[in-house]
Amino acid sequence: MSFDSLLRGWLRPFAVCGLTLALVGGFAPAPLLAAAPVYEKTPAGAKAERFVDDLLGKMTLEEKLGQMSQIPLNQKEDVTPDERILKGQVGSFLFVTDAKEIDRLQHLAVERGPHHIPLIFGFDVIHGFRTIYPVPLALAASWDPSVAENAESMAAREASAVGVRWTFAPMVDIARDPRWGRIMEGAGEDPYLGSQMAAAEVRGFQGPEIGSADHILACVKHFAGYGAAAGGRDYDSSDISDNELWNVYLPPFEAAVNAGAGSVMSAYMDLNGVPATGNTFLLRDVLRDKWKFDGFVVSDWDSVFNLTTHGFASGPEDAAVRAVNAGVDMEMTSHVMRDNLADAVKKGLVKESTIDAAVRQILLMKYRLGLFAHPYVDLARVSAVEESAEERDGAKAAAEKTAVLLRDEGGLLPLKSVKSIAVIGPLADSKADTMGSWSLAGDKDATVTVLDGIRRRFGATAAITSTKGVEIERGQPSIFDSQFWSPDPVLKTAAAREAEFNHAIDLVKQADVSVLVLGEAQNMSGERASRLSLKLPGEQERLLEAAVATGKPVVLVLLNARPLNITWASEHVPAILEAWYPGTEGGDAIAALLAGDANPGGKLPVTWPRSVGQVPIYYAHYLTQIPHDRDTMYWDGSSAPLYPFGYGLSYTTFALSNLRVSAPDVKSGGALTVSVDVKNTGAAAGDEVIQLYTHQRAGSASRPVRELKGFRRVSFQPGEEKTVTLTLDTKELGFWSAATHRWAIEPGKFDLWVGTDSNAKEHAEFTVLP
Ligand code: NOJ
Numbered sequence: 001m002s003f004d005s006l007l008r009g010w011l012r013p014f015a016v017c018g019l020t021l022a023l024v025g026g027f028a029p030a031p032l033l034a035a036a037p038v039y040e041k042t043p044a045g046a047k048a049e050r051f052v053d054d055l056l057g058k059m060t061l062e063e064k065l066g067q068m069s070q071i072p073l074n075q076k077e078d079v080t081p082d083e084r085i086l087k088g089q090v091g092s093f094l095f096v097t098d099a100k101e102i103d104r105l106q107h108l109a110v111e112r113g114p115h116h117i118p119l120i121f122g123f124d125v126i127h128g129f130r131t132i133y134p135v136p137l138a139l140a141a142s143w144d145p146s147v148a149e150n151a152e153s154m155a156a157r158e159a160s161a162v163g164v165r166w167t168f169a170p171m172v173d174i175a176r177d178p179r180w181g182r183i184m185e186g187a188g189e190d191p192y193l194g195s196q197m198a199a200a201e202v203r204g205f206q207g208p209e210i211g212s213a214d215h216i217l218a219c220v221k222h223f224a225g226y227g228a229a230a231g232g233r234d235y236d237s238s239d240i241s242d243n244e245l246w247n248v249y250l251p252p253f254e255a256a257v258n259a260g261a262g263s264v265m266s267a268y269m270d271l272n273g274v275p276a277t278g279n280t281f282l283l284r285d286v287l288r289d290k291w292k293f294d295g296f297v298v299s300d301w302d303s304v305f306n307l308t309t310h311g312f313a314s315g316p317e318d319a320a321v322r323a324v325n326a327g328v329d330m331e332m333t334s335h336v337m338r339d340n341l342a343d344a345v346k347k348g349l350v351k352e353s354t355i356d357a358a359v360r361q362i363l364l365m366k367y368r369l370g371l372f373a374h375p376y377v378d379l380a381r382v383s384a385v386e387e388s389a390e391e392r393d394g395a396k397a398a399a400e401k402t403a404v405l406l407r408d409e410g411g412l413l414p415l416k417s418v419k420s421i422a423v424i425g426p427l428a429d430s431k432a433d434t435m436g437s438w439s440l441a442g443d444k445d446a447t448v449t450v451l452d453g454i455r456r457r458f459g460a461t462a463a464i465t466s467t468k469g470v471e472i473e474r475g476q477p478s479i480f481d482s483q484f485w486s487p488d489p490v491l492k493t494a495a496a497r498e499a500e501f502n503h504a505i506d507l508v509k510q511a512d513v514s515v516l517v518l519g520e521a522q523n524m525s526g527e528r529a530s531r532l533s534l535k536l537p538g539e540q541e542r543l544l545e546a547a548v549a550t551g552k553p554v555v556l557v558l559l560n561a562r563p564l565n566i567t568w569a570s571e572h573v574p575a576i577l578e579a580w581y582p583g584t585e586g587g588d589a590i591a592a593l594l595a596g597d598a599n600p601g602g603k604l605p606v607t608w609p610r611s612v613g614q615v616p617i618y619y620a621h622y623l624t625q626i627p628h629d630r631d632t633m634y635w636d637g638s639s640a641p642l643y644p645f646g647y648g649l650s651y652t653t654f655a656l657s658n659l660r661v662s663a664p665d666v667k668s669g670g671a672l673t674v675s676v677d678v679k680n681t682g683a684a685a686g687d688e689v690i691q692l693y694t695h696q697r698a699g700s701a702s703r704p705v706r707e708l709k710g711f712r713r714v715s716f717q718p719g720e721e722k723t724v725t726l727t728l729d730t731k732e733l734g735f736w737s738a739a740t741h742r743w744a745i746e747p748g749k750f751d752l753w754v755g756t757d758s759n760a761k762e763h764a765e766f767t768v769l770p
Pocket of ligand 1: 124168221300301527
């Protein structure tokens, strides 16, 4: 069954619960087993291992396979979920978010399931649970790992309160192609920034250690290479050279594993000819042998069964055998492992010790999470935790920190003493679109739109008018439509649309200033949401150009999660604020930014192309034989990006000077300190992100023109000057050489630049000695 159809059948919570309960009612319950033992929570160690080994020794092969199976609650099968629990045929459910239902199922498993093994409930807690934070690409745009850590920590608190103890996040896939809709879910194009964010998100979800109170298990995904989908087409295969794999795509996964991530999700797609879910090189050689990963691996949705559709496995049994032998420990949604592995063990296709090793990892993780000690949901606590003032303040602060000011000509922003504001655009008052994709359990009603925020902030002193102006609709339904998200109603006839368009332009003419809230509806970004074009969908460009043609000042606020073609706007619209999908408190945060109560300080985590024809485009490219002429690589247009990686403006200005490096050379394995004086030369307080890039001049293999190797976001009062110091550890200069096929720090001469985007100008040199 496809992801689509399963998802469509999913999350009708009450109907589903009703059905489940009815079926259970008619099912003869197993006699009550001995009372569940009370387990003590301890960190993993000898005691945990003894406990798990003891448990494993008592389990049948079928019960072990049950632990390796993860199903959605309403998967259409002859056997009900309750029966599966009682027979020990399931170890985990996904997509259950109702606290009472989670608690009921858990009681069933712990009190009446074989061996009293608790279930683990997983859900996509991607950028918030009920309170929604900015999408992950936006969190990366904060260039402040503590913003991401804090957001995921709060998300974990809300999710754990209802009994969701496992998230399928962080998504750490490097993405260099904005056509790919899932660029929204990761940290963008750069392995260094991506690694910092990956580690921060793991810390946020899991807390100081696995099992920390109010925290949940992280799952690093999608291992590996999903972001390189050919043509930006979701699910398409990835063909990645070893050079790119080791130096670009794998580092964020390694960072997440080193940060202690307890689970990893194998990707859907085919990597270099071997599907990731059956890929022994990835799952055993890299993950287990090289990185010493000690958690468990879950497949992506149906990806074990889909080893057959890839033309890789000959049938369901072969798929199950190849997945488990490659290193998949738990199967999400398809159940070919549960249904075939007992026979496969008997036939000698899989060793029972392989099954034991998989189940051991799962049980150990359940133990470390504290599920054996505290399996149930504290129902009284749910409402105390959900959407607290602290959560909402955190979400607002995050949205303020993630916005990127792309243009501000003539100081239009922050808005000063305006008497009337027209808030125009299809996204201006859309709650769902303010939250963004993957906010499946988010509280839509509580979401503050840009219109709400502007009314609250400016309404006492300015007249606020608003209308959509144009409609935007996705051509085909998204996998999340209907179950999780209902697009707002739209005007259907051409005449009604034209009248609406003209009405919007009239409002623009009548207002002192207009805020056009344009971009993409949330279902245009995320899974199965790739695009051929990067244009503003629908008639938004026409609306924007007509608004500017009125001669009235226009501010463009973008709600989206991929670079869009705003080349015309970059020359004609005086102020452009990239607000991403900012989440529950998005409208208040954007209003605060427009008013100057907060100053934008975010920076782009992706290179912003001028047109789709430049894709893929990224700053860390290799040098060519015409290194100084890179801007003329197409005869019909520029090859330079519209905005470079790391770019973002502020309501104030900064001057950098006096770059110094602690020593002219450094021994391999040592570290340098790099300092620069930074002065806020404007009248507003603000943040600047100091970025450090290096280039190795020569080596066994060529190296990118520049690579980010350090950054820090620092706050400054007006006129304030500070020395910002970054540590450059030579470990960061190591790379996997396509010539030697080894990772090494190669001695030699390096260039170093410090600045406020990837075109950083302050330059120094240093040498790495053997
Ligand atoms: C499929 C997606 O690829 C993955 O990211 C997600 O975690 C699972 N579905 C579960 O929803």
